[in-house]
Amino acid sequence: MSRALNFNAGPASLPLAALERARDELLDFEGSGMSVMEHSHRGKVYEKVHHEAVALVAKHLGLTKDWDVLFVQGGASQAFAQLPMNFLPQGKTADYVVTGAWGEKAVSEARAAKSLGVGEVHVAASTEKEKSYVRVPRQDELAITSGAAYLHVTSNETIHGVEYGLDASTPFPTAAAPVIVDMSSDILARRVDASQFGVIYAGAQKNIGPSGVTIVCAKKELVAQGRKDIPAIFQYRTHADNQSLYNTPPTFGIYLVRNVLAWLEGEGGVPAIEERNKKKARLLYDAIDGSGGFYRSPVDPACRSIMNVVWRLPTAELEEAFVKEAEGQKMIGLKGHRSVGGIRASIYNAVEVAWVEALASFMKDFAKRKG
Amino acid sequence: MSRALNFNAGPASLPLAALERARDELLDFEGSGMSVMEHSHRGKVYEKVHHEAVALVAKHLGLTKDWDVLFVQGGASQAFAQLPMNFLPQGKTADYVVTGAWGEKAVSEARAAKSLGVGEVHVAASTEKEKSYVRVPRQDELAITSGAAYLHVTSNETIHGVEYGLDASTPFPTAAAPVIVDMSSDILARRVDASQFGVIYAGAQKNIGPSGVTIVCAKKELVAQGRKDIPAIFQYRTHADNQSLYNTPPTFGIYLVRNVLAWLEGEGGVPAIEERNKKKARLLYDAIDGSGGFYRSPVDPACRSIMNVVWRLPTAELEEAFVKEAEGQKMIGLKGHRSVGGIRASIYNAVEVAWVEALASFMKDFAKRKG
Numbered sequence: 001m002s003r004a005l006n007f008n009a010g011p012a013s014l015p016l017a018a019l020e021r022a023r024d025e026l027l028d029f030e031g032s033g034m035s036v037m038e039h040s041h042r043g044k045v046y047e048k049v050h051h052e053a054v055a056l057v058a059k060h061l062g063l064t065k066d067w068d069v070l071f072v073q074g075g076a077s078q079a080f081a082q083l084p085m086n087f088l089p090q091g092k093t094a095d096y097v098v099t100g101a102w103g104e105k106a107v108s109e110a111r112a113a114k115s116l117g118v119g120e121v122h123v124a125a126s127t128e129k130e131k132s133y134v135r136v137p138r139q140d141e142l143a144i145t146s147g148a149a150y151l152h153v154t155s156n157e158t159i160h161g162v163e164y165g166l167d168a169s170t171p172f173p174t175a176a177a178p179v180i181v182d183m184s185s186d187i188l189a190r191r192v193d194a195s196q197f198g199v200i201y202a203g204a205q206k207n208i209g210p211s212g213v214t215i216v217c218a219k220k221e222l223v224a225q226g227r228k229d230i231p232a233i234f235q236y237r238t239h240a241d242n243q244s245l246y247n248t249p250p251t252f253g254i255y256l257v258r259n260v261l262a263w264l265e266g267e268g269g270v271p272a273i274e275e276r277n278k279k280k281a282r283l284l285y286d287a288i289d290g291s292g293g294f295y296r297s298p299v300d301p302a303c304r305s306i307m308n309v310v311w312r313l314p315t316a317e318l319e320e321a322f323v324k325e326a327e328g329q330k331m332i333g334l335k336g337h338r339s340v341g342g343i344r345a346s347i348y349n350a351v352e353v354a355w356v357e358a359l360a361s362f363m364k365d366f367a368k369r370k371g
Numbered sequence: 372m373s374r375a376l377n378f379n380a381g382p383a384s385l386p387l388a389a390l391e392r393a394r395d396e397l398l399d400f401e402g403s404g405m406s407v408m409e410h411s412h413r414g415k416v417y418e419k420v421h422h423e424a425v426a427l428v429a430k431h432l433g434l435t436k437d438w439d440v441l442f443v444q445g446g447a448s449q450a451f452a453q454l455p456m457n458f459l460p461q462g463k464t465a466d467y468v469v470t471g472a473w474g475e476k477a478v479s480e481a482r483a484a485k486s487l488g489v490g491e492v493h494v495a496a497s498t499e500k501e502k503s504y505v506r507v508p509r510q511d512e513l514a515i516t517s518g519a520a521y522l523h524v525t526s527n528e529t530i531h532g533v534e535y536g537l538d539a540s541t542p543f544p545t546a547a548a549p550v551i552v553d554m555s556s557d558i559l560a561r562r563v564d565a566s567q568f569g570v571i572y573a574g575a576q577k578n579i580g581p582s583g584v585t586i587v588c589a590k591k592e593l594v595a596q597g598r599k600d601i602p603a604i605f606q607y608r609t610h611a612d613n614q615s616l617y618n619t620p621p622t623f624g625i626y627l628v629r630n631v632l633a634w635l636e637g638e639g640g641v642p643a644i645e646e647r648n649k650k651k652a653r654l655l656y657d658a659i660d661g662s663g664g665f666y667r668s669p670v671d672p673a674c675r676s677i678m679n680v681v682w683r684l685p686t687a688e689l690e691e692a693f694v695k696e697a698e699g700q701k702m703i704g705l706k707g708h709r710s711v712g713g714i715r716a717s718i719y720n721a722v723e724v725a726w727v728e729a730l731a732s733f734m735k736d737f738a739k740r741k742g
Binding site: 002003004006008009010011012013014016019020022023026027032033034035037038039040041043046073074075076077078080081108109112113115116117203205210211212213229230231232233234246247248249250251252253256330332333 | 373374375377379380381382383384385387390391393394397398403404405406408409410411412414417444445446448449451452479480483484486487488574576581582583584600601602603604605617618619620621622623624627701703704
């Protein structure tokens with residue numbers, strides 16, 4: 001089998017070892033004569049996998065005992081509504097920092113949740129500039145609401161390629177209120193001090209598993225304060241009280257998360273993967289910056305994502321030719337999001353250094369021929 | 372590999388052919404050099420699978436063009452809240468028929484949704500009797516609300532083993548309002564006239580796939596009437612307008628649903644599987660009724676489920692011994708739900724006739740030795 005060089009934005013490449021493990025035991029999990037997905041979620045065989053996945057999330061994120069780690073459903077898209085339903089009571093205001101399309105969507109869904117008895121939404125900062133986003137705001141640019149319920153930020157904007165907290169010049173914002181962070185596209189890509197947050201959430205389908213699993217990590221004291229008058233299924237409390245086994249969880253997806261995080265462990269954990277991710281990002285940004293202007297990154301160098309590298313070519317025709325030629329060399333998923341155009345290479349944890357080297361080399365060759 | 376005789380209530384047994392297909396192409400889907408779960412949900416390779424799964428659901432359920440077939444997340448448990456959020460506006464009342472634990476839960480979550488701007492919930496009938504349920508109500512027992520938003524029923528109660536519409540003596544209720552039916556545990560197990568319903572919904576993990584996929588089929592005219600002031604993610608309209616690709620769907624789960632429904636097609640479709648299911652159910656009910664009272668079905672014979680066969684033994688000790696001995700013979704999942712005790716054999720579509728024959732034979736042997 002010749003493996004594609006998969007630069008998809010999500011669902012995305014998964015570690016080959018995690019997939020091989022799934023294939024090898026797909027029909028007979030640990031000698032049980034059943035697939036893991038045929039096991040009851042209330043049986044010992046699955047429960048062991050479930051709790052191992054929870055423990056690996058906590059370990060790799062460096063979470064202390066005062067955090068709940070939940071596996072729920074609906075992706076970040078559902079969390080955009082469900083988080084304010086839990087943590088933004090009527091009469092209160094939540095602050096949102098918008099640094100790209102996903103932050104916009106978080107604001108839009110939180111505002112729509114007003115009809116569900118949710119409080120007010122305030123945009124504390126937006127770095128939108130001519131319908132695009134190229135940086136994160138500085139702390140002194142934030143209009144923080146006094147007594148806010150929480151402050152919401154997006155650590156990495158998948159479409160715009162803008163990332164928070166990459167170094168000392170782009171720190172995550174601080175606030176008196178708990179900071180809720182959407183880490184969908186860079187969770188476990190690098191070391192982050194979890195203690196600065198109240199909630200860390202992510203769809204699994206970029207860095208930690210297949211689509212259909214959502215990870216919500218929340219400080220227990222925050223979960224306990226959540227609204228109680230909404231249906232049980234929407235209360236994070238319910239899932240915390242039942243160790244994410246209140247209703248049937250997406251068992252096979254959680255099993256795959258377990259496989260991916262076990263692979264991460266074997267690779268040396270987050271510190272080692274961070275080194276590799278930075279090396280991969282450097283290869284692409286060097287190819288962009290060294291192209292004499294043929295490739296152009298729209299993003300402020302201090303905020304350039306190490307997960308989603310976006311760039312432009314001189315014309316839309318050249319961009320199209322670039323994507324097409326790359327596909328001919330089995331490099332998949334390089335077309336920028338339809339809302340912004342251009343090129344995007346998503347280089348999540350499972351994307352191999354050799355693939356990125358091949359892409360950088362192709363970039364140089366393409367620029368030489370077409371530049 | 373020796374395959375377990377899997378009588379789990381859900382997640383449950385899946386057709387071996389569907390699993391083998393998944394294993395064989397897990398690392399390389401259709402020569403793409405990627406797993407199907409690594410493909411973008413917006414790419415042609417996955418989209419083909421997605422639309423094939425939608426078409427197979429519609430075909431096997433006999434749905435006309437005026438239905439939407441949606442793949443969403445959260446299981447029936449989320450639908451219990453989300454359905455009233457869409458279809459029960461303030462000032463209106465919805466009727467619920469309760470024939471077991473899942474109907475109870477549907478009522479409880481719909482009532483809790485009142486805080487989300489949802490209307491009133493009225494129990495039109497409940498067949499609860501001494502903390503159990505043994506039958507479905509007759510039409511003349513229903514206290515239907517005039518001008519109700521909808522009537523909700525559970526076609527098969529997984530825990531209590533009570534099923535609607537098995538023959539002319541237990542028809543589904545009729546109402547002026549649309550009938551919404553939770554078919555989680557008997558969808559596609561037998562021929563049902565879909566035209567009598569407004570919404571048919573089901574978690575996939577019993578008859579059609581792994582956990583983590585929820586199927587909601589709804590008449591288009593009903594979807595169009597749904598509430599518009601709630602977050603987009605909760606509106607079934609959103610998923611209908613975007614062919615269930617508004618946000619990232621659980622792609623691998625939907626791929627498995629496709630595999631299972633393609634297998635069903637090859638087996639002769641719903642009419643053939645209905646024959647087989649009835650034969651399997653008859654084997655077990657005959658073993659119960661022919662045991663001279665050693666085994667006892669609590670359910671009214673006209674309402675005895677063909678999917679979840681429940682029965683009692685003379686003592687709890689004998690029940691425990693039964694489950695333990697059966698496990699020794701690789702018959703898994705026979706313990707009744709913790710809320711009701713006893714024995715339960717879930718004999719969904721993928722459960723093979725030979726397994727049920729083995730169970731019936733074991734029942735006779737056990738009764739002879741212990742009776």
